[in-house]
Amino acid sequence: MTVKQLQEEILNLKNQNDVIILAHYYQPIEIQEIADYVGDSLGLSRTAKEKASTEYIIFAGVDFMAETASIINQDKHVLIPNYESCCPMAAFLTPEMVREFKREYPGLPVVVYVNSTAAVKAESDICCTSANAVKIVENISQEFNVEAVLFGPDANLADYAEQFSNIETIKMPDKGHCYVHSQITVDDIKTVREKYPKAKLLVHPECIRIVRELADYVGSTARMYNYAKESSPEVNEFIIGTEIGLLERMAQDFPDKNFYLAKNKLVCYNMKKHNLELIRYLLENLNDKAFEVKVPSEIAKRAIKPIEKMLNFS
Ligand code: SF4
Structure with a gap:
């Protein structure tokens, strides 16, 4: 079965069920393509709170993101395609x-x-x-x-x-x-700048300070995305200092612009533990408790306060 066929099957199953799929920008591009919403942690937290009216939320991201969605949606079933997708940070x-x-x-x-x-x-x-x-x-x-x-x-x-x-x-x-962002060095930046001297360098705040100080722009994934989106047509080359999934997304959404990774292998292997087959399995087995993320209510009651305080502040 091709990726396209699998994606179509998933979309059909999704339409037959009361389910929404949320995906982080670091997910494999074929998962981003079938998601209802793609975003960074803040965007997905907001979406989970404000737009997820379905009984089931499939969360293609790492465990803490699914936990956050569960904490703010206690009445819903939050499912993670692969429960081994954890954030080492x-x-x-x-x-x-x-x-x-x-x-x-x-x-x-x-x-x-x-x-x-x-x-x-x-x-x-x-x-x-x-x-x-x-x-x-x-x-x-x-x-x-x-x-x-x-x-x-x-x-x-x-x-x-x-x-x-x-x-x-x-x-x-x-x-x-974060092992993905903190591996970017000053030498990596020098090398990639020499190769693409006209490109704007965008890096994530999780990078080390000396790398951040070399950048044209420091921001979250959503902000980097918007920076490239809103750049004037003559600014069309960008070096991306974050996980490769964001680069794939931007390359797809902005075909007139060119994107280069700040160094090879900027991959979060923990994020890449999900795949389309696992998502299809979940859609066929929405009540399989092994994939449901549920935070104990005593912890959820205390954890929701700092999350809501953040959402109210930002
Ligand atoms: S890129 Fe991966 S390891 Fe780094 S903070 Fe995000 S989930 Fe954690």
Whole structure:
């Protein structure tokens, strides 16, 4: 069976069932093509909250994203095509570690990146994404009337938020990172810039600071997408410093522009654990509990507050 035929089968099954498919920009392009909504963490959180009126949500993303969708849609069934799709960055921070940091720094608000487990979110005051981290740090520090916040698990995003908010971010832990973004080096940028001297360099805030400082634009996946979309016609070459899925999406949506990866193999293997066959299986077995993501209600009740606070702030 060809990819096209499989996609058609999936779309037919989807139309016969009360289901919506959400996919992150880092998903394989053939999954993005059959999704009802494609976006970054913030966009998908909003969509899950505001637009998912169906009984079932199939979430093609990593586990914390499906958990977030489940927390804000307690009455719905959130299904993940492959439950081994986890984010290694989220594993850098445990709820015990957050409690320890809170004991060490009493009175400071806890900001956690949405790339964290539900149990960690439950320990926080507010969540953030790469799109709103600076604004969230500014707002929460004002609310608590402090000059520093606790921030985890990504030390690079924490550094980025500190750089542009002028509020100190105490990293929980100081080495939390994304293996995809943090592998981009200054030498990689020099090499790719030499090859494509006219291209604009767009990188993600999860990159290390010295790489961010070489970029023409630093932003979340959705913002990079919009940057390329809104660029004038003469700006038609872009070097992309994030996961390859976004590049594939942009290349498809903007055929008149050229996109190059900042380095080879910018692949999140955890995101790529889903495939069309697994999605078809789910559509044929919507009540298979093995694929349902359900956060224990005691944790969900506490985790929903920082998520909603973020959505209200941004
Ligand atoms: S790209 Fe990085 S932060 Fe995103 S899911 Fe993969 S490992 Fe986690």
